[in-house]
Amino acid sequence: PASFNPSVDFGDVDFGMPPSPAPSAGVPDSLEFDPTARPGDDLEADLSDPLPPPPNAGPADGLEMLSFIDDAAGRETGQAGAKVRRFHVRRRSGKVFGPFDEGVVVKMLEDGQLLGNEDVSLDSEQWSAIGTIPTFATAIQRLMEGPSKVVAAAPVATASDTEAPRADPGGTQANMRRLEQLYEGRMAAVSVVDRSGADAKIKKRIPMFIAAGVAVLLLGIGVGTEFGTRYGAFGRRALFPARVSDGSPQAELVNQARQALLQDTFASYKQAHTLSAQALQEKEYPAVRSLWCQSVYYLQRKYAAADMADMSRCRDAMEDIALLGEKDVDVIKVAASLALTSRQADAALTPLLDAYSREANQADLELAFLVAEAQAMKRDQNSAIETLKKVLAADPKSAKAHHALGNLHQAAGRADDAAASYAAALEADRKHAASAVELAAVQLLVRKDAEKGTQSIDEALAEDVQSALGPAELARARGLKGVALFHQHKPKEAEAELKSAMEKDPQSDFLKAQLAHVMRAQRNYEGALPLYTALASEESDNLEYADGHITSLVMTGKMQAALDAVQKASGQFPNEARIAYLYGRIEDALDKLSEAEGHYKRAIAADAALVEANLYLGRFYLRQRRNAEARTQLEQAATKAPEHAGVRSGLGELALAENNALLGQQEFERAVQLDPNLADAHLGLSRVALLNGDLEKAQTEANRALELDPHLLKDGRLQRGIVLWRLGKLDEAVAELEKAKAEDPRSTTIPITLGAVLLERGELPSAESNLGLALSNEPSNHEALYYLGLVKAKRLEFTQAMDAMRKAVERAPKRPDYHYAYGVILRDAKNLPDAMREWNTAVTLDPANADAHEALGHAHLENGEFDEAIASFEDSLKADPRRTRVLGSIGDAYFNAARWNDAIKRYQTALKADAKLTHVYYKVARAFTEQAQHAKAIDWYRKASSVEPENPMTYYYLGFAYKEKNKRREAVQAFKDYLVKKPDATDKKDIEEEIYDLQN
Secondary structure (H helix, E strand, O other): OOOOOOOOOOOOOOOOOOOOOOOOOOOOOOOOOOOOOOOOOOOEEEOOOOOOOOOOOOOOOOOOOOOOOHHHHHHOHHHOOOOOOEEEEEOOOOOEEEEEEHHHHHHHHHOOOOOOOOEEEOOOOOOEEHHHOHHHHHHHHHHHHOOOOOOOOOOOOOOOOOOOOOOOOOHHHHHHHHHHHHHOOOOOOOEEEOOOOHHHHHHHHHHHHHHHHHHHHHHHHHHHHHHHOOOOHHHHHHHOOOOOOOOOHHHHHHHHHHHHHHHOOHHHHHHHHHHHHHHHHHOOOHHHHHHHHHHHHHHHHHHOOOOHHHHHHHHHHHHHHHHHOOOOHHHHHHHHHHHHHOOOHHHHHHHHHHHHHOHHHOOOHHHHHHHHHHHHHOOOHHHHHHHHHHHHHHOOOOHHHHHHHHHHHHHOOOHHHHHHHHHHHHHHOOOOHHHHHHHHHHHHHHOOOHHHHHHHHHHHOOHHHHOOOOHHHHHHHHHHHHHHHHHOOOHHHHHHHHHHHHHHOOOOHHHHHHHHHHHHHOOOHHHHHHHHHHHHHHOOOOHHHHHHHHHHHHHOOOHHHHHHHHHHHHHHOOOOHHHHHHHHHHHHHOOOHHHHHHHHHHHHHHOOOOHHHHHHHHHHHHHOOOHHHHHHHHHHHHHHOOOOHHHHHHHHHHHHHOOOHHHHHHHHHHHHHHOOOOHHHHHHHHHHHHHOOOHHHHHHHHHHHHHHOOOOOOOHHHHHHHHHHHOOOHHHHHHHHHHHHHHOOOOOHHHHHHHHHHHHOOOHHHHHHHHHHHHHHOOOOHHHHHHHHHHHHHOOOHHHHHHHHHHHHHHOOOOHHHHHHHHHHHHHOOOHHHHHHHHHHHHHHOOOOHHHHHHHHHHHHHOOOHHHHHHHHHHHHHHOOOOOHHHHHHHHHHHHOOOHHHHHHHHHHHHHHOOOOOHHHHHHHHHHHHOOOHHHHHHHHHHHHHHOOOOHHHHHHHHHHHHHOOOHHHHHHHHHHHHHHOOOOOOHHHHHHHHHHHHO
C-alpha cells in the first residue's frame, strides 16, 4: 500500500489500485494541501449522483474528472432523507478548500489533516472558528483528552465516533465502494465530497435564515434608532424615560435645586443651576434638564445674566424633554419658562392653566408662580393676585410670593399695598434683598420719604445680603441710593452714585432716567441731553422722556432740533398739555409771539393744573408790557401752587414791572429759598440789587443766574452787561452786550443798552448806530430816544438833542430821569428857566431824585436864590446821604450869601464826611479871609496848597494874607508861586508891583 503522511495528506483513500505515478517535475512539492489546486491524480466525486454511463474515451492518464452536483444528493434512494451540512475550510494562511461533509471534516481532524485552528463556513461568506461548531468542538475535545493516535496507512479510514450527521451507519464504506465502482479502479487518492441531502439541508435552514434576517433587521433598527434619533432603541426613551431614583444622591440634588428656585434670589437661581447640573453629570434625566433650563430662563428673565450657551442648550434640549409627554408638568414648566423669557405670555398661559387645574399639580408652587407671572405679563393683575394668594395660603412665608404680589401692587399704583408686601417678603426672608430694593423704590420714588428709603436701601446693600442681588438689581440698588442722596439735597454725590450704578448696568432705562433727572436739576443739560435722547428713541411713547429730551434741547440752545422734536411729540401726544407748554416755550424763545401765546393757552385748556403754562404765559405778557394780563395768569398760578419757586419769581417780576422793588425782592428771595437753582429768581435779585445801588450783589446774582441757565434765560446777559456798565467796567460791559446782541438779534433793549455804554465810552458813532437799530425796530421806543438825545447833546447838536429828548419825555412822561436829562440839555442850551421846570417835574415825580435836587440847587445858586439853593441841596443830601459833595455846595450857598460862619461850618462838615473834598480847604480859608481872620486863613491856605498845589488862587490869597500879617518875605514867595502857577494871569503886572513894594 502506498505510504500515508498525515502531515500532508487529507485522508485520501487507496482502493488497492497500483500506486499513482510520481508527480511530474513541473508540480511543486508543497507540504500544505491546497484544495483549490487540481492535481493530476486527485479526483473528487459526488457520491450522491447516479453512476454515469461508461465513457467512450478517457484522458491520457487513465483518469476521469467528476462533476459534483449538490442538488443531485436526493436522487439516491438510500440518501433521500439525509440532511447533510457541508463546510468550507480556511487555514490560517488564508487558503480555502472544500466543501466537506461534517463526517469528512471530523475524519480530517482525527487523522491530523486539520489542526483545529481553522475557520469554517457554510457559504464561504460568514466564517467562524471550527471550534464553534458543536460537532467539531466535540471531536477536538475528544482528541485532546484521548491518547495520541498513530495513523497507519490503510486504504479506508474507520468511521468517526462523533455524532456528526451521516447518511447511514456504513456510509463511509459505501462511499468508498461507490468511488471504486465509479472509477473502475482508475483513480488516485481523492478527496471525498458527499453532497447528498443538500436541498433538504437548505430547506431546513430557511427558517433559520429568515430568523437571522429578522434579527439582523431588528438589530439594525435598534442601532439606528438608538444613535440616530432622540427616542433611543425602539423608542425606549419615550416609553421608559430616565428618572431619578428616590433616595439617590441625584434625588437630593434635585430637591435642593427645586427649593432654590422658590427662594427667588440671584444666588438661589445660580444655586439651582449648579445643583441640577451636578445631577445631570451622572445621566441625562429629562425632568432634571427641565429644572436646569428653568433656572437658566429665570436668570435671563430676572437678571439678564444667563449664559448664551446655556440658552442654546436649553432650546436644543426641548425635544428631548418633551419625551416625558405633552402633559408632563416638567415639560409644561420649561416650555412656559421659554415663552415667558420671549415675552410670549399667551403661549405660556394656556398650558400652564391646564396643568395647574389638575389636582395632582395643585401643590406645585413653582407651577403657580409661572401661572401668576404669565397672568401679570398679560396685564391680568386680578388673576395673578388670586394665584399668588393661593400660594400664600399654602406657604404664608413665601418671600417669592410676597415680592411678586408687591410688584403687582406697585405696577397698579398701590404704593401702600406694595410697601406692605415687600415688608412681608423681608420678614419671611431677610436675605430677599430684591424686596428691600423695591421697598426703597416705593419710599423714594412714590412716597418721597428719603429717610425710610435710605433705610431700606442700606438693608439691601448690607454685606451679608448684597450677594443675593443680581447685577441689574445691584445696579438698581445703587441707583436708588443716588436718588436718596438727591432727596437729601446732595446732587453731586447722587450723580456720582448713579454714574457708578450705570457702570454695572449701562442699559438700564431706570438709571438713565434718574441720572438725567439729577443732571437736569443741576442745570447740566449738556450731560442730560444724550441720556434723554437715548431714552426718547427707545421709548417714544414715554411722555417723561419726551419732555426731558425737548427741555434739554431747549436749554442747550438747540432750538431747531427742539422744534423738530416737539413737532414730532405733538403729533404723538396731540392733547398732552405738557407738550403744548414746551411748544410754547420754544416758540417764545424763537420770538414767535402769537404762536407761543397760542400754545400756552392750549396747554392751559388741556390741563388747568399745569402751573408752568400759566407762569410762562404771565411772564410772556410781562415782556410785552401787558401787566394786567400777566397779573391774571400769575395769580392763577399762585393759587394752584403757592410754594412753587417759579411762581414766586414770576410775582417778583410783576412787582418790579409795577415799580414795587421791595415786594419784588421779597418774592425773589422766597423763590430762592424754595429752589436755590432757579436762574430766574437770581436774575430778579440782581435787578433789585441794581435798583438799590448794590452793584456787587447785582453782579454776583447775575453771574449765578447765567451759570444756572446760560441759554434760555431771558435778558440774562443784558442784565450782566448793565451791571458791568454801572460798575464802570465798560469794556467788559460792551463784550457781554455784544454776546447778548448776537444771541438775540431781534431784541430792542440790547442795542439801546449797548448804545448807552458806547456813549459813556465816548464812541458816539457806534452808540448812534446801535440806537438807530433799536429805533428802526421800534421807532417810538422812548429809551432809545432818550439815549439818542444824550448822544446829540454830547455832539453839541442841541436842536436834535432837545427834539429827541422831548419825544422821549412825551412817550414816558412819568420817567423822572428823562425830565432831569431834558433839563440838563436845556441848561446847556442856555435855557435855564425851562431846565428848572423839567427838574422840578422830576423831583415832583421822584422826591428822592438827588440829581434833580442838586441841579435845582445850582440853578437857584446861579440865580442868587440862596435859600432855595440851600433847600434844594439839603433835599439832594437827604435823598442821597452819600453825596457828600452837596455839603460843599451848601457851603458855597452860605459863602455867596456872606454867611461866613455857616459857610465855614458846612465846609468843615464836608471835610469830615469826605476827606477827598480837598477843594473845600481853599473855600474855608476864603471864608476866614472875608472875616479878616488872616491867621486862620493862612493855616487853611497852606493846607489847601498841600492838597491842591496846582490851584494858583490859593497862593494869590495866601500872599495877601501874609501881607496883612506883615510877613513880607512869605508874601513875596506866595505871589511868586502864583505867577509860576498862572504865568498868563491878567493881573500879572499888579502882582509884580506888589512883590516890588514888599521887597523895598
